[in-house]
Amino acid sequence: MPNNIADLYNQVINEHRKYPRNKGLIEGYKTLHLKNPSCGDDVTVQMKIENGVIVDVRHDGSGCVICCSSASVMSEVLKGKTVEEASQIIDDFYELIKGNMPKDEDRLEDAIVYLNIHNFPPRAKCATLAWRAAGALLVDDEGEDADE
Amino acid sequence: MQSLLNVKKDFPVLENNQDLVYLDTGATALKPKVVIDKINEYYNEYGVNVNRGVYTLSYKATTEYEETRTMCAKFLNALEKEIVFTKGASNGLNMVALGFGMDYIEEGDEIISSELEHHSNILPWMEVAKKKKATLKYIPLDSTGRISVDAFKKVLTKKTKVLAITYVSNVMGYISPLEEIIKIAHENNVIVVVDAAQAVAHMKIDVKALDCDFLCFSAHKMMGPTGFGILYGKYKYLKKMSPVEYGGDMIDIVEKDSCIAKDAPYKFETGTPPVAEAIAFKEAIKYIEAIGYDKIKEHVDELTRYALTKLSKIPGIKIYNPTTEVGIITFNVIKAHPHDVATIFDEHHIALRAGHHCAQLITKWLECVGTLRACIYIYNDYSDIDKFVEALEEAVKYFEEW
Known part of the structure; x- marks a missing residue:
């Protein structure tokens, strides 16, 4: 196997593939459903935000290991953060996927494990799908069911 | 091992990527140097527009361009006026559905297609059915996923007006029994539209012998340029068919409140076409005919047999079409998502496709999220298959240990 x-x-x-965290949807949360139509990755992300703090993140869906594990990691990293912190972490994550190490790498917590994705450009869209949904939920007060 | 074709050297992409194992011919075939040279010849030597100028270079370009029509007619055993230049198979199939089907289909009529189709041969008809309040029906596939004559008879009714059917499935690699199906369709006054996108790389197509009413394919799947394709239609139907696009070149006389279109095939060809691609397509036809479809079949069959024998010894994979007929092998690693496996192939410089292959209905029929597809063609050899099998064994082992 190549290294x-x-x-x-x-x-x-x-680990996250085997034991996904925060998996399964909860009624009443802000919800966003996104797909990578070319490959079939399909993720729904939910958030509960109270007083500017993300008190809960849920996710569900199907797809490759990179997509599903990334949804699980995202849910763990963003849970408990303020909306502002979460937005910054999501921006850092996008930079990481492009191969740029963010200034504050600790802030990414476990999401740092995707640092090698930039060596696999076709997989960037797998790694970012759940994060794109999370980012959209943060800026959109209503939440909506939108496909890419 | 029997002796195979030895044509790798004809393909610059393989020369320039020495370790590439190209198994994605179903998506597009590689182009031989003769095709690429002809594209360059047009741009370097007479790169002007066609059907417009009266000057020498324009005449030269137009002559080269129209020679493609003559050659395509001969290639398919059709008349020149039955050869419409398109942007590709999808474009041609849409032209038939929206330009012919939309006028021809009436409320309550039935259109038959199959779950083996590429989206391009279903969605335009779905649109026709919706707008005209007609019904779209599917030929039930047998247990191996094949279209049979009997299954077609089961969905055929007095209301059936059109059959839109693939010649060769881009996922399963099966050849549809078209001659018999078309005969029965015509006995029941059903118009038959054939998607030959995958077929044209592998088998001689004789539209007269087949007796299809329309047939479409793309140049690029048979080693020609991208962005160009052919729509064949029986002239009596092309005469009736409406253009989908209007504009320059397709029109004879224009008045303030009316216009008269040219005759087929020119009424379907508006705008400056992909001239270089059209001209260079001749070289692809010449190349494929010089090798010969019988030799192509021998080569592909032998490598497919070789691959399937090796694959049958790998536990942990599922082959969906062990009786494939044109070198398309569709499979999965049981424990892994096809995209995760595709990345491992990519690391070995093995190019193959993962996903639903623009044919979601057959992916659903196979009850999986997607599949991996290895397509064997004339520029593959035993060593390619060995590398492919080796990488697959590693992938199985890797995901097995998770």
Whole structure:
């Protein structure tokens, strides 16, 4: 196996694949459903925001390991953050996916494990799908069901 | 092992990517140097517009361009006036559905298609059915996913007006029994539209022998340029068919409140066409005919047999079409999502497609989220198959240990 593959599917990603956190939807939360139509990745992300703080994040869907694990990691990282902090973390994550190490890498917590994705450009859209949904939920007060 | 074609050297992409194993011919075939050279010849030597100028270079370009029509007619055993230049198979199939079907189909009529179709041969008819309040029906597939003559008879009724059917499935690699189906369709006054996008790389198409009413394919799937394709239609139907696009070149006389279109095929060809691509397509036809479809079949069949024998020894994978007929092998690693496996192939410089292949209905029929598809063609060899099998074994092992 080429070494790169082990970098891609590292232990943390594998953990989240096996034991996804915050999985399953809850009625009444702000909800956004996104797809990568070309490959079939399909993720729904939910948030409960109270007084500017993300008190809960949920996700559900189907897709490849990168997509599903990334939704799980995202839910853990963003839960408990303020809307402002979460927006900054999401921006940092996009930079990481492009191969740029953010100034404050600790802030990304476990999401740092996707640092090798930029070596696999076709997979960037898998890694970012759930994060795009989360970002959209933060800026959109109503939430909506929108497909890419 | 029997002796195979030895044509790798004809393909610059393979020369320039020495370690590439190209197994994505179903998406597009690689282009031989003769095709690329002809594109350059047009741009370098007489790169002007066609059907317009009266000057020498324009005459040269137009002559080269119209020679493609003559050659396509001969290639398909059709008349020149039955050859419409298109942007590709999808474009042609849309022209038939929206330009012919939209006038021809009436409320209550039935259109038959199949779950093996590429989206391009279903969605335009879905649109026609919706607008004209007609019904779209599907030929039930047998247990292997094939279209049979009997299954077609089961959905055929007195209301059936059109059959839109693939010649070769881009996911399963099956050849539809078209000759018999078309015969029965015509006995019941059903117009038959054939999607030959995958077929044209693998088999000689004789539209007279087949007796189809319309047939579409793309140049790029048979080693020609992208952005260009052919729509064949029986002339009596092309005469009736309306253009979908109006504008320059397709029109004879224009008045303030009326216009008279040219005759087919020119009434379907508005705007400056992809001239270089049209001209260079001749070289693809010449190339494929010089090799010969019989030799192509021998080569592809032998490598497919070789691949399937090796694959049958790998536990942990599922092959969806072990009886494939044109070198398309569709499979999955049981424990992994097709995109995760595709990345491992990519790391080995093996190019193949993962996903639903623009044919979601057959993916649903197979009850999976997507599949991996390896397509074998004339520029593949035993070594390509060995590398492919080796990478697949590694992928199985990798995901097995999770």
